[in-house]
Amino acid sequence: MGKDPKFTAGETARMGWYIARMAKRGIAGESVYLGDLERKVDRIIDGARDREEREAKDAAAAEKAARKANAKNSAARNRA
Numbered sequence: 001m002g003k004d005p006k007f008t009a010g011e012t013a014r015m016g017w018y019i020a021r022m023a024k025r026g027i028a029g030e031s032v033y034l035g036d037l038e039r040k041v042d043r044i045i046d047g048a049r050d051r052e053e054r055e056a057k058d059a060a061a062a063e064k065a066a067r068k069a070n071a072k073n074s075a076a077r078n079r080a
Contacts, residue, residue, distance in 0.1 A: 004045065004048075005045070005048040005049050005051070005052040006048075006052070007044075007048050008048070008051075011044050011047070011048055014040075014044055015041050015044055015045075018037045018040050018041050018044075019037075019041065021037055022034050022037045022038070025037070
């Protein structure tokens with residue numbers, strides 16, 4: 001599996017809540033089902049990875065647009 005992304009405060013809080021619920025269920029016994037909570041934590045991690053990828057693409061697009069605008073402005077200044 002890949003590197004864990006940086007989590008927002010909300011994602012960290014939700015994961016902490018689910019992990020606490022898993023611990024509480026763990027106290028009840030080893031045969032207690034934890035799969036539903038594990039899936040929720042995995043979903044949060046996957047969502048954070050998707051968010052980071054989306055933010056990286058947006059940042060790259062913004063940087064490309066800024067370079068293009070800068071080149072256009074530079075060419076206009078050279079003509080004048």
